[in-house]
Amino acid sequence: xxxxxxxxxxxxxxxxxxxxxxxxxxxxxxxxxxxxxxxxxxxxxxxxxxxxxxxxxxxxxxxxxxxxxxxxxxxxxxxxxxxxxxxxxxxxxxxxxxxxxxxxxxxxxxxxxxxxxxxxxxxxxxxxxxxxxxxxxxxxxxxxxxxxxxxxxxxxxxxxxxxxxxxxxxxxxxxxxxxxxxxxxxxxxxxxxxxxxxx
Amino acid sequence: xxxxxxxxxxxxxxxxxxxxxxxxxxxxxxxxxxxxxxxxxxxxxxxxxxxxxxxxxxxxxxxxxxxxxxxxxxxxxxxxxxxxxxxxxxxxxxxxxxxxxxxxxxxxxxxxxxxxxxxxxxxxxxxxxxxxxxxxxxxxxxxxxxxxxxxxxxxxxxxxxxxxxxxxxxxxxxxxxxxxxxxxxxxxxxxxxxxxxxxxxxxxxxxxxxxxxxxxxxxxxxxxxxxxxxxxxxxxxxxxxxxxxxxxxxxxxxxxxxxxxxxxxxxxxxxxxxxxxxxxxxxxxxxxxxxxxxxxxxxxxxxxxxxxxxxxxxxxxxxxxxxxxxxxxxxxxxxxxxxxxxxxxxxxxxxxxxxxxxxxxxxxxxxxxxxxxxxxxxxxxxxxxxxxxxxxxxxxxxxxxxxxxxxxxxxxxxxxxxxxxxxxxxxxxxxxxxxxxxxxxxxxxxxxxxxxxxxxxxxxxxxxxxxxxxxxxxxxxxxxxxxxxxxxxxxxxxxxxxxxxxxxxxxxxxxxxxxxxxxxxxxxxxxxxxxxxxxxxxxxxxxxxxxxxxxxxxxxxxxxxxxxxxxxxxxxxxxxxxxxxx
Numbered sequence: 199x200x201x202x203x204x205x206x207x208x209x210x211x212x213x214x215x216x217x218x219x220x221x222x223x224x225x226x227x228x229x230x231x232x233x234x235x236x237x238x239x240x241x242x243x244x245x246x247x248x249x250x251x252x253x254x255x256x257x258x259x260x261x262x263x264x265x266x267x268x269x270x271x272x273x274x275x276x277x278x279x280x281x282x283x284x285x286x287x288x289x290x291x292x293x294x295x296x297x298x299x300x301x302x303x304x305x306x307x308x309x310x311x312x313x314x315x316x317x318x319x320x321x322x323x324x325x326x327x328x329x330x331x332x333x334x335x336x337x338x339x340x341x342x343x344x345x346x347x348x349x350x351x352x353x354x355x356x357x358x359x360x361x362x363x364x365x366x367x368x369x370x371x372x373x374x375x376x377x378x379x380x381x382x383x384x385x386x387x388x389x390x391x392x393x394x395x396x397x
Numbered sequence: 398x399x400x401x402x403x404x405x406x407x408x409x410x411x412x413x414x415x416x417x418x419x420x421x422x423x424x425x426x427x428x429x430x431x432x433x434x435x436x437x438x439x440x441x442x443x444x445x446x447x448x449x450x451x452x453x454x455x456x457x458x459x460x461x462x463x464x465x466x467x468x469x470x471x472x473x474x475x476x477x478x479x480x481x482x483x484x485x486x487x488x489x490x491x492x493x494x495x496x497x498x499x500x501x502x503x504x505x506x507x508x509x510x511x512x513x514x515x516x517x518x519x520x521x522x523x524x525x526x527x528x529x530x531x532x533x534x535x536x537x538x539x540x541x542x543x544x545x546x547x548x549x550x551x552x553x554x555x556x557x558x559x560x561x562x563x564x565x566x567x568x569x570x571x572x573x574x575x576x577x578x579x580x581x582x583x584x585x586x587x588x589x590x591x592x593x594x595x596x597x598x599x600x601x602x603x604x605x606x607x608x609x610x611x612x613x614x615x616x617x618x619x620x621x622x623x624x625x626x627x628x629x630x631x632x633x634x635x636x637x638x639x640x641x642x643x644x645x646x647x648x649x650x651x652x653x654x655x656x657x658x659x660x661x662x663x664x665x666x667x668x669x670x671x672x673x674x675x676x677x678x679x680x681x682x683x684x685x686x687x688x689x690x691x692x693x694x695x696x697x698x699x700x701x702x703x704x705x706x707x708x709x710x711x712x713x714x715x716x717x718x719x720x721x722x723x724x725x726x727x728x729x730x731x732x733x734x735x736x737x738x739x740x741x742x743x744x745x746x747x748x749x750x751x752x753x754x755x756x757x758x759x760x761x762x763x764x765x766x767x768x769x770x771x772x773x774x775x776x777x778x779x780x781x782x783x784x785x786x787x788x789x790x791x792x793x794x795x796x797x798x799x800x801x802x803x804x805x806x807x808x809x810x811x812x813x814x815x816x817x818x819x820x821x822x823x824x825x826x827x828x829x830x831x832x833x834x835x836x837x838x839x840x841x842x843x844x845x846x847x848x849x850x851x852x853x854x855x856x857x858x859x860x861x862x863x864x865x866x867x868x869x870x871x872x873x874x875x876x877x878x879x880x881x882x883x884x885x886x887x888x889x890x891x892x893x894x895x896x897x898x899x900x901x902x903x904x905x906x907x908x909x910x911x912x913x914x915x916x917x918x919x920x921x922x923x924x925x926x927x928x929x930x931x932x933x934x935x936x937x938x939x940x941x942x943x944x945x946x947x948x949x950x951x952x953x954x955x956x957x958x959x960x961x962x963x964x965x966x967x968x969x970x971x972x973x974x975x976x977x978x979x
Contacts, residue, residue, distance in 0.1 A: 215539070220531060227532055257712070264709035270536040270556060 204233055205259045206285060206355050208276040209248040209266060210240065217271045221248065224269065230254060230262045234287075236352035245273060249285075249354045267370065278355050280368045285355035289333050290315065292323045294344035303343055310336045321346055414543040415444035415574040418507070420582045421547040423450050425554055427478050429469065429824060430454070430507075431462035433489075435482025437522060438509025440574035454824065454853060457845040459486050461817040463493020464843070467502050468821030471804045472779055472831075474622060476503040476557055477821065483510045484522030487568075488529065492811055494564045495533040499808025500643065501618060503562035505553055506534075512572040513541070527568050535563035543576035547583050555586040561619070561707040591706060594723030594731065601719045602678070602702045603735040609676035611744045612636045613699075615659060618643025618807065619681025619706060619725055621800040626729035627680060628652070633736035636678070637748055639667040641688055643807045644681070646797035656752065660688040661945045662789040665956055666751035668945065672952040673747070674699040678732075681705060681725040684714040685808065694950025704728040756793075756957060761912040762939035763863050764790045767834060769915050770861050770931075771795040773923060778830040779804060779822045783815030783839035786869035789941045791834050813842030816860060820849055823858040823928075830857050830923070837864040837892050847902035850928050858928040860904075862895055865935050873940040877959075878947075889937075899930040910934040 211217045218237065225232050234251040252259055259277070266272050278285070295303055300322075307314065307324050310332070316323035326336050330353065337348065357364050412420075418441060422430065431454045434442040445453055456462040459481040466477030481490050487508040497504040511520040516539075527537045536556050540546045546569065553565040606612060614636050616627055624647045631638045631654050638648040639656045648655055657664030659671055671677065677699040682688070689695040692714060702719040703711050711720040721728050758764030767790040774780060780795055781804040782788040788805055797803050804822055806814040815835040823831030840862050850858055866889030875883050896906030905925050909918035915933065922931040942958045945951055 216527065216531065219528070223531055261709065261713060264711075268535075268561075268707070268709060 202253060202255050205252050205254070206278040206283065206353065207250045207252060207259075207263070208278065208355060209250060210273040210275075211246050211248060212271045212273060213239070213244050213246045214271060217246070218248075220269055220271055221250075221266070224265055225250075225252070225262065228262070228265065230258060234350075234352040236354050238354070249352065251353055263370065275370045276357060277368060277370065278357065281364055282358040283355045284358055285329055285353050286327055287330060287333055287353045288325065288327050288351045289337070290323055290325055290347075290349045291337060291340060292316075292321050292346040292348070293340045294321055294346055296320075299343050303340070306336075306339050310339075312336065412578045413440065413444060413574065414540075414546050414569065414576050414578050415440040416447060417543070417547050417578040417580075417582065418550060418569070418574070419444055419448040419451055421550045422478065423448055424582050425551065425585045427476070427505075428452060430478045430480050431456055431465040431469075431821065432480030432507075433457075433459050433462055433482070433486060435484075435486045435509065435522070437483035437511055437571050438480065438486070438507075438569075438574070439482075440571065441480070441507070441509060441569070444574075453480075454849065456817065456820075457848045458843065459489030460492050460813065461820075461843050461846045461849065463490045463504070463506065464496070464811070464814050464817035465821030465824070465846075465849075466504055466506075467493060467497055467500075467814075468781060468804055468818030468823075469825045470497075470502045470504060470821075471500075471818070472801055472822035472825045474801060476505055476554060478505045478507070480507045481509075482522065483508060483526070484524045486522075487526040488524055490566075491529060491533065492809075492813075494530055494566065496806050496809040496811045496814065497564040498533045498535070500806065501562050502564065503557040504564035505550075505557055506530075506564060506566040507550075508566060508568045509574065510539070510568050510570045513570045514572070516570060527566065530566050533564070534566050537566040537568065539568045540570065540573050543573050543578050544580050546573060546578065547580065551583045551586060555589075559589050560591070591724035591727070592722065594704070594721045594728045598719060598721040598723075599728065599731045599735070602704075602721055602732060605676050605700050605702060605719060606634060606636075606678065606732070606735075607737050607739075609636075610741060611670075611674050611698075611747075612676040612678065612741075613656075613670045613674040614638045614678045614680065615641065615671070615682060616644040616647040616680045617641045617682025619683075620644055620647045620729075621681075623681065623724075623726035623729050624648065624800045626726050626733065630729045630733040630736070633733045633738065635738045635741075637666075637670060639663075639670065641682055641685075641807075642792050642805070645792060645795070645803045646800040647681075649798045650796035651798060656748065657755075658792055659951070660685075660690065661947075662793060662941050662943065663688075663945070663951070663954075664752075664793065665754040665756075665943055665954070666748060668943070668951040668954050669751045670748060671696050671699075672950070676700050676702065678702045679704065679715075680729060683707075683710045686714075689714060689951075690945045690953075691948055691950040694952065697950075754956065756942060758790075758794075758939075761915075761935065763787060763865055763869065763935045764794065764939060764941070765912065766861075766863055766909075766915065766933040766935055767791050768794045769919060770832070770834060770933075773919055774832060775830070776802070778802065778832055779819070779826065781805060781815050781819040781822060781831065781833040783833070783835035784810045784812045784870075785836040785839055786865075786873065786939075786941045787834050787836050787863040789870075790863075793941075812839035815839060816843050817846045817849070819858050819860070820846060820855060823855055824853070827855075827857060830859060832859045832861065834861045834863060836869060837862055837866065837888055837895070838868045840895075841893075844898065847899060847904055850904060851902045856927050859923060860899075860928070860930040861922075862930065862932045863935060864892065864895065864932055865937050865939065866892060867937055869939075870941070873944075876940070877944075895930065895932040905929040907931045908934065 466479040470477035819833035868886040899906040
């Protein structure tokens with residue numbers, strides 16, 4: 199139960215006022231930690247999609263999902279940890295340059311298939327898209343030259359394959375996960391006896 | 398227009414947003430609204446004069462309106478409606494909304510707000526009530542377009558009543574109340590069917606029950622409407638039943654299988670049975686910390702079956718072996734159909750032994766007084782309580798043969814809840830006696846609602862104040878856990894003369910100060926044709942036992958009152974005298 203790691207959730211919500219507050223307030227009140235959050239529109243008018251990275255053990259994430267499912271604004275929750283998914287993040291990185299470092303910085307950026315989006319006298323701004331590992335690697339490569347500013351969008355994700363291939367439980371459709379037995383019933387004699395026999 | 402005239406209320410003159418609101422409420426069968434007017438909801442109150450089919454009850458504080466609506470809802474199972482103006486009116490509803498949220502009470506709160514163009518400018522009496530109530534409502538709305546107003550209200554009522562019920566707030570800016578409305582008044586949504594439990598989960602639960610040697614059923618507030626099915630289930634399997642504070646009445650107290658209430662002030666039988674059980678079947682409950690005690694010590698030997706509508710409650714506190722998500726009524730019925738009663742003579746003998754250890758208050762005090770009152774109740778009487786020692790004593794000592802006769806603030810523990818809730822319940826069922834037991838502390842938090850009793854000439858509300866001159870429950874904790882440092886819990890010197898206070902509102906008052914006076918006072922109070930108040934002056938020191946100290950397991954229960962130093966009241970009076978001399 200102490201296996202704390204990041205879980206990626208996509209939450210489809212009605213595009214109504216306060217919906218972001220509702221979701222984040224739920225996480226805040228119940229003490230679930232949001233590591234990253236990004237919101238955008240979807241192919242359906244009136245429906246927005248949030249990608250939230252929550253850190254916590256499986257129990258925390260399941261509880262968060264069930265609490266989210268109760269919100270009137272929430273249309274659907276996709277738990278990416280239950281299927282294969284693709285995820286991306288966009289980052290803008292402004293790197294300090296000198297006449298000596300300029301070429302090297304551009305070369306590294308090229309290796310990462312990064313684009314230059316702004317050129318200044320003393321700095322270059324790069325756009326990098328990729329999964330978390332690639333972005334982290336890029337930032338680490340640039341760090342020795344002097345990073346002036348960065349802005350990351352937060353992760354976004356989609357399940358792999360066509361939606362028809364994806365089991366309903368990933369989409370939180372049909373039987374909710376609550377129906378799965380959470381514990382095996384031990385044979386009675388093996389159960390620990392904690393109650394002092396006072397009688 | 399619909400031909401029966403019920404589907405669409407006739408347009409009475411120019412239809413405004415305010416009139417559309419009342420038409421929608423009337424269309425939904427809302428007969429009573431508890432509220433308090435103010436600047437930002439004046440158009441709604443003006444439109445009210447055109448809708449005599451809806452009764453508005455003017456309370457003396459918006460908190461009273463919210464609790465009265467809760468009392469209405471808890472007694473009837475139908476939605477309660479309360480109403481307030483913007484800013485301070487709206488914030489005064491907040492306690493009631495939080496209370497309704499924790500106790501799953503279907504409630505619709507309507508608030509006025511400043512005009513749309515003023516919202517967000519810190520205008521006079523503006524408060525962001527949808528922001529404020531976001532964590533304590535099931536959902537809330539600001540109406541932005543008058544044409545959407547009736548649809549939003551209809552949707553709000555649907556949300557409040559469906560699934561696990563709860564409070565929903567609709568905030569209506571003043572210009573929307575005044576705007577011309579051209580649409581149709583919507584018919585009520587059909588109440589959605591509660592999801593049926595899956596056959597697999599029922600089968601797993603039946604498997605466990607069949608093998609159980611020491612089974613116990615625990616029924617909570619979510620099981621009240623499944624009372625008949627749970628009673629049949631328990632009798633078919635011959636399994637003892639524990640009812641939580643919120644579930645009192647879900648199983649008849651007169652049945653030999655009933656073990657009482659579990660938890661912090663639960664019965665010996667209930668807490669011991671939970672601690673010893675090998676299978677615990679929980680129905681419609683959320684394993685509140687006042688019920689479980691220390692979670693690691695809760696039902697340590699039991700496999701847990703949890704029947705619950707709200708999936709988020711399954712596994713939230715207590716790890717569940719067999720989750721059964723769905724309607725309590727259907728689940729109980731299916732579990733009863735699979736009944737295979739097995740004789741469990743040892744378990745039954747053990748239970749009988751525990752049941753014999755019921756604590757009966759024998760000396761005159763709060764418990765004695767509460768018992769004297771509740772023993773005089775009829776099965777139809779509605780019993781409400783405020784919050785504190787008297788609440789736990791009433792829960793321990795009262796006997797309920799059917800559901801929705803016990804009304805109290807379980808989850809939030811709201812002092813001041815009792816009187817307005819009893820008024821709401823009394824108005825919902827005018828033919829039934831609505832008795833409320835309060836303490837001297839909590840009563841004074843909403844005592845102004847005596848005016849509501851007077852104004853509407855409510856005749857069936859019977860108020861009993863157990864006056865021990867203390868915030869008794871806090872005092873009990875200070876006694877047990879703070880080495881008797883009685884910090885700010887003495888009310889004795891400043892309490893009003895409750896009889897005179899009642900008299901000021903034309904409410905007849907009765908008083909008893911000894912065990913000898915008590916029976917006659919109760920008789921006079923209950924037989925008074927009007928609503929009446931009974932003050933029972935009791936010794937200061939009595940506590941509520943059994944008690945499971947906070948952080949302890951149920952099996953670490955203190956069963957009887959510890960011996961105390963006898964000079965408590967003398968100490969407090971000495972201190973008070975010193976203070977007044979200084």
